[in-house]
Amino acid sequence: MTAELHQSINNAAFVTPECERVFIDFLYEKLGLVIKSHQLKSLHDGIDKGCRQFGHLRWQDYFEALKQSDSTSSEMEQLIAAVTIGESYFFRDQNQIAWLRDIWLPQIIEQRRSKGEKYLRIWSAGCSSGQELYTMAILLAEALPDLGEWKIHLMGTDINAAVLSRALHGHYSSWSFRATPEAVRDRYFFSQEYGYTINDNLRQMPLFTFLNLADDEYPSILTQTNAMDLILCRNVFIYFDKRVVNMVMHRFSRSLLPGGVLMLGASDLVASGMDSLRLVQHGNIFYYHNSIKEENHTTPIPSKKHTSDRRKIRHVSAEPAQPVIDDTLHEMLHGGRWHEALSHIEVAIKQQGKTAPLLQHKAKVMANLGDLQAAKALCEESLGLDPLDMHTYFLKAMVLIELGDDQGAESSLRKTIYLEPCFVESHFQLGLLLIRCERVAAGKKALHNALRLARSAPPEGELHHAAGMTFKRFVEILEHEMEIYAGEFN
Numbered sequence: 001m002t003a004e005l006h007q008s009i010n011n012a013a014f015v016t017p018e019c020e021r022v023f024i025d026f027l028y029e030k031l032g033l034v035i036k037s038h039q040l041k042s043l044h045d046g047i048d049k050g051c052r053q054f055g056h057l058r059w060q061d062y063f064e065a066l067k068q069s070d071s072t073s074s075e076m077e078q079l080i081a082a083v084t085i086g087e088s089y090f091f092r093d094q095n096q097i098a099w100l101r102d103i104w105l106p107q108i109i110e111q112r113r114s115k116g117e118k119y120l121r122i123w124s125a126g127c128s129s130g131q132e133l134y135t136m137a138i139l140l141a142e143a144l145p146d147l148g149e150w151k152i153h154l155m156g157t158d159i160n161a162a163v164l165s166r167a168l169h170g171h172y173s174s175w176s177f178r179a180t181p182e183a184v185r186d187r188y189f190f191s192q193e194y195g196y197t198i199n200d201n202l203r204q205m206p207l208f209t210f211l212n213l214a215d216d217e218y219p220s221i222l223t224q225t226n227a228m229d230l231i232l233c234r235n236v237f238i239y240f241d242k243r244v245v246n247m248v249m250h251r252f253s254r255s256l257l258p259g260g261v262l263m264l265g266a267s268d269l270v271a272s273g274m275d276s277l278r279l280v281q282h283g284n285i286f287y288y289h290n291s292i293k294e295e296n297h298t299t300p301i302p303s304k305k306h307t308s309d310r311r312k313i314r315h316v317s318a319e320p321a322q323p324v325i326d327d328t329l330h331e332m333l334h335g336g337r338w339h340e341a342l343s344h345i346e347v348a349i350k351q352q353g354k355t356a357p358l359l360q361h362k363a364k365v366m367a368n369l370g371d372l373q374a375a376k377a378l379c380e381e382s383l384g385l386d387p388l389d390m391h392t393y394f395l396k397a398m399v400l401i402e403l404g405d406d407q408g409a410e411s412s413l414r415k416t417i418y419l420e421p422c423f424v425e426s427h428f429q430l431g432l433l434l435i436r437c438e439r440v441a442a443g444k445k446a447l448h449n450a451l452r453l454a455r456s457a458p459p460e461g462e463l464h465h466a467a468g469m470t471f472k473r474f475v476e477i478l479e480h481e482m483e484i485y486a487g488e489f490n
C-alpha cells in the first residue's frame with residue numbers, strides 16, 4: 001500500500017469505536033494493560049502507525065496479525081511502545097529519594113555490616129529507560145566507600161524492549177536530569193552527543209531484562225526476582241486495573257525478603273492489609289514493609305499456568321535424577337511459602353535422613369530466603385550424595401552468581417551442560433553470565449543454543465527451575481533478551 005493511499009484514509013474514521021473496544025480488550029487480555037481515557041490518543045496513533053508500518057488497509061487486518069503473533073513480534077512491540085510511554089527521570093520524587101538515601105540505605109547497610117554480610121538486592125519493576133535504577137546505583141556509590149566489596153544485585157525489568165535497550169546503553173538527554181544536582185550528574189556521567197552517558201562503572205552494575213508484571217512468573221530464581229531487599233515499582237500501576245494490581249502486590253510480597261520494602265509511586269497507593277505487606281507512613285512518604293513471620297506466610301497464588309499434576313510436566317532434558325516431592329511440599333515451593341517448606345523439609349529429614357533431593361530443596365528454600373552461604377553449603381552436601389544431579393549444579397550456579405563468584409558459576413553451569421547437553425536453562429544462564437563478563441560472542445552462542453532448544457521443546461511444557469513458565473513463553477523472553485542485547489552483538 002502506498003503512503004499516499006493510506007494518508008487518504010481519514011484517521012478519525014479509521015479508528016472506529018468498535019476498533020477502539022477490540023484493541024482495548026485485546027491489550028487487557030494479552031498483556032494485562034488497562035487503557036485509560038488519557039491514553040486513547042496514544043492507542044489511536046499506535047493503531048494508525050501499526051497499519052501504515054505493516055501495510056494493513058483495515059484495522060481488522062492489523063488486529064488479525066496481532067492475534068496470530070506473540071508478544072515479541074514487531075507488530076506487538078510497536079503497539080506496546082505506543083501505549084506504554086515510559087516517562088522517567090533521575091532522582092524522581094525527592095521525598096522518596098531522601099528517605100532511601102538518609103534512612104533506608106544507612107540502616108540496611110549497618111544491619112548487613114554488623115552480620116559480616118555485604119550484599120543488597122534491588123529491583124526496579126517497570127524501569128523504563130533505567131533512570132530509577134541508575135539513581136539507586138548512584139545512591140549506593142555515594143553511601144558505600146567499599147562498594148567493590150559488596151555484592152549488589154540491581155535488576156531492572158520492563159515490558160517495552162525499546163526502553164530496555166536505551167537503559168542498557170545509558171545515554172540520556174538533559175531533560176532526564178531535571179531533578180539531578182549538577183555536581184552529581186558531572187560525577188557519574190560524561191557529556192556526549194547532545195546529552196549525557198553514564199560512566200562504565202555504574203553502567204555495569206544493573207541487569208536489565210524483559211518481564212511482564214501482569215503475566216510472567218515471579219518470584220523466580222531463574223529471573224533473579226527472588227529475595228529482594230527493595231522493590232521500586234513507581235508509576236506503573238497506572239497501566240493496571242485492581243485485579244492485576246492485587247496479583248502484582250501478591251507476587252511482590254513473595255519476592256521480598258522478610259523486612260524488605262516495596263515502594264510505589266506517590267499516586268499508586270493501594271489498600272494495605274495485603275498478605276504480609278504493611279503500609280507504613282514516614283513523614284510525607286509511604287512504603288510497604290514485608291512483615292512476614294514464619295507462622296503466617298502467604299498462601300500460594302493460583303497460577304493459570306500451574307498444573308498440580310507434576311506428571312504432566314515435561315522437560316527438554318533427558319531423565320534427570322529428579323527429586324520426587326510430595327504434593328504438599330510442591331505446593332509450598334510453588335507458592336513461595338519458604339518458611340513452611342523449610343519446616344516440612346526438616347521434618348522429612350528427621351524421618352528419612354538426609355537425601356540428595358531433600359537437601360537440594362532445602363538449598364532452594366535457603367536461597368529464596370536470602371541465606372546464600374547456607375544454600376551453597378546445602379548444594380555441596382547434596383552433590384556429595386548425588387554427584388550427577390544437574391539440577392543441583394544448576395541451583396549452585398545460581399547461588400554462586402548471586403554471591404559474585406562468576407568463575408565458580410560458569411564451571412557449575414558447564415557441568416550441567418556436560419551432564420545434559422539439552423538443558424535449556426543452563427544455556428540461557430551461561431549466555432547471560434558470559435555477556436555480563438564481556439565475553440559477548442560466547443554468550444551470544446549460548447543464548448542461541450538456549451533459543452534453539454526451547455523452540456524444539458513442547459510449547460506447553462514447563463521449565464524445571466521456573467514454576468509455571470512454559471517453553472513457549474520462555475522462547476518469547478529469550479527473543480526479547482536477544483533484542484535488548486542486539487547492539488552488543490554487532
Ligand SMILES: C[S@@+](CC[C@H](N)C(=O)[O-])C[C@H]1O[C@@H](n2cnc3c(N)ncnc32)[C@H](O)[C@@H]1O
Binds near residue numbers: 131157
Ligand atoms: C511511567 S514509566 C515509570 C518508570 C519508572 N518506574 C519511574 O517511576 O520513573 C512506566 C513503565 O512501566 C512499564 N510497564 C507497563 N506495563 C508493564 C507491565 N505489564 N510489565 C512491566 N512493565 C510495564 C512501561 O513500559 C513503562 O516503561
